[in-house]
Amino acid sequence: MAYDYAPFPYIAPPGLTAPEPRHPVVIVGAGPIGLAMAVDLALHGVKSVVLDDNNVVSVGSRAICWAKRTLEIFDRLGVGDRMLEKGVTWKVGRNFFGKDEVYNFDLLPEPGHKYPAFINLQQYYVEQYLVERALEFPDLIDIRFLNKVTNHTDHGTHVSLEVETPDGPYTLETDWYIACDGAGSATRKRMELPFEGQTFEEHFLIVDVEMETSPFGDDNTPERWFWFAPPFHPGQSALLHKQPDNIYRIDLQLGPETDPKAEATEEKVLPRIKAIIGDTPFRLDWMSVYKFRCAKLDRFVHNRVLFVGDSGHVVSPFGARGGNGGIQDVDNLGWKLANVLNANAPAALIETYNEERTHGSAENILNSTRATNFxxxxxxxxxxxxxxxxxxxxxxxxxxxxxxxxxLSRPCSLADMSLQTQGDAPVRPGDALVDAPLRGPDGDTWLISEVQGKFTLLGFGDTQLPNIDGITRVGINSRAEYKCFNATDDHALQRYGIDTIYLLRPDGHVCAVFDTLDIKAITAAYQHAKGT
Amino acid sequence: MALQDKLAGNGDAFYSALMDIHEGLSEAQSHALNARLVLIMANEIADLDTLKNLFKAARDAGQNSK
Structure with a gap:
């Protein structure tokens, strides 16, 4: 069944009748990135206004592959379970040359993780779940649909915005302006920021079809199937994914000399699909012909204007590094901005968002460019x-x-970036935490659910962690006055070792490791990680 | 910088063996074989800095060819 695109209500904003007080944060764009940003900030107690020129979720499935790290971040945001339940779980990719399989890879060959390597879930569901989650914070998140930002001015200490609504224009002021307005970012264009990179001449056709019969062979295990020069599409590449609701994503390379308008018609598309799936009955759900580029802004922080997600960087879709990269941006910025707004950290902490995520997006662009060239x-x-x-x-x-x-998208390592303290351990400073199953006073749980969202000191065995203001303590296989868990099947011990003490940032990245209980060193690493 | 001569007395035998594996192939097949050969030899050499040095030597030496 086709997704029901129910419009969200437009409510006349207060700014139409009287000036609004200056907001701490305005987020421009209610796509997955803007919505996740609002929820993340709300969880840190920060209020935001989200403005979107539209009033429906993403039309078409668009971003469908959500990586393990993204799901772990979604878990912290309170939507991970729901995404996992609805999404199609997969972990194996198969590459074919002609009709023959030449290579396959398993992206998560080991047990003991809450989330799988990947789920496929249509962007419209991701947005719907995030909107519904955002609405659970009525005092902190103010989403305004059909509110189009037409101009903005950075005044040094704040930003003013001009907004168009069905009832006319109004103005807003905000301490921080977060541009989550996507690949075509109007914010970026207004600021005339160079957005440089490589444009690929190839056209690709994306088609979603609904059908009862699985094309994934007899055992019907959803996987990622990629063909170089398949018999059904000679000389080009093809990609197949399963999505929820029996919808299959088919991606076909069309070559550079293509008329996109002519290709995106049923007349042209139906024979291409029939060449793949034969006489199986199907319904055409959505299609699009696109070209892509790999490009990024030089900086994501422009004084009070912050670029998050596609507004700051775009990649080719092969590798699922667009949406997943954007969610890692959100994860990185949320706690920093909250600390700055709550006066727990200097404004310079925001600059480390620029440092860490321009690094992350450069890595995504490198990988995605190499894949596309191959x-x-x-x-x-x-x-x-x-x-x-x-x-x-x-x-x-x-x-x-x-x-x-x-x-395919992996958590970005922030090793050697300025907030981390050098050290060596099984999970190194800069790495994102590695999940593991735990058993605690309230039953079975997961490491990612217990330590994310706040600075956490993680210790194992007999180690008695010191009480330091601002740091939560978690013990594994320990007995102590703070919260302790047992490592189910020893997974946590195998992944972290038993001798190391880890200091985790609120975004779940390790920022320092310690061999000994040195309160001074731990305090110093904590202050350092907050940019103080 | 000139590369070190490592083939020693086997130069002629090597060259002849290299010609032999192209025997009877079309030009397209020979190009494909050469590509496979580059890939296989790269895997044997393995060290990326060494490989990049060899790539540069090959490219630079071609600048004199017509």
Missing amino acids: MTPKSPIETIFRDEVLNLATTHPFARKLINSGR
């Missing part, structure tokens, strides 16, 4: 090398690792 050779010699990698792969394992149909 998939879409631009010259005869590139085609030869690509094809011969595929030919070698059948016999020689080294060549399988060169096959690049997308290096």
Whole structure:
């Protein structure tokens, strides 16, 4: 069944009749990134106004692959379970050359994690769940649909906005302006910021079809299937994913010399789909023909204007690094902005968002550019090398690792960035925490559910963690006055070792590790991680 | 910088063996074989800095060719 795009109500904003007090945060754009940003800030007690020029969720499934790290962040935001329940879980990718499989990879071969390597879930569901979650914070989140920002001015200490509504224009003031207005960011264009990178000439056709019969063979296990030069689409690439509601995503490379308008018609698309799935009955749900680019802003922090998600960086879709990268932006910025607004940290902490996430997005762009170059050779010699990698792969394992149909999104390491304190441990400073199952006073739980959202000191075994103002303590296989858990099946011990004490940031990244209980060193690392 | 001569007395035998594996192939097949050969040899050499140095040597030497 097709998704029911129910419009959200427009409510005349107070600013139409009387000036509004200055807001701490205005978020421009109610896509997955803007909504997640609002929820994240609300969980830190920060009020925000979310403005969107539209009043429905994403039309079309668009971003569908949500990575494990994103789901762990969604867990902290209170929507992870719901996403997991609705989403299609998968972890295996298979690459084909012609009709033959040449390589497969398992993105999460070990047990003991709450969330799988990936779920597929249509962007409209992700947005719907985030809107519904945001509405649970009526005192903190003020979402305004059909409120289009037409101009903004940075006054140094605050930003003023001009907003258009069905009832006319009004103005707003905010301490911080967060641009979550997507790849075509009007904020970015108004500021005339260079958005540089590589544009790819290839056109791709994206089609969602609904059908009862699974194309994933007899055992019907949803996976990521990628073809180089499949028999049903000669000389081009193809990608297949399953989404909830029996909807399948088919992605077909069309080549550079393509008329996108002509391709995005049933007349052209139906034969292409039938070539893949044969006579199976199906319903065409959505289609789109697109080109893409890999580009980013030089900086994501422009005084009081902060760029989060696609407004600051765009990648090709192969690798699922767009939406997942944006959620990592949110995760990185939320606690920092909250600390600055609550006067717990200097404004300079915001600059580390720029440092850490320009690094993260550069990594995403590098990976996504390499994948796209492998998939879409631009010259005869590139085609030869690509094809011969595929030919070698059948016999020689080294060549399988060169096959690049997308290096799928992984948590970005923030090692050696300025907030971290150097150190060595099984989970290194800068790494995102690694999940593990736990058993505690309230029953079975997960590490990610117990330590995210606040600075946490994590210790194991006999270690007695010191009480430091502002830091929560969690013990594993310990007996202490603070909250303790047992490591189910020893997973946590194997992943973290038993001798290290970890200091985790609110976004779940390790910022320091300690071999000994040195209160001075722990306090110093904590202050350092808050930018003080 | 010139690369060190490592083939020693086997130069002629190596060259002849290299010609032999192209025997009877079309030009397209030979190009494909050469590509496989580069990939296989790269895996054997393994060290990325060494490889980049070799890539540069190959590219630079081509600047004199017509």
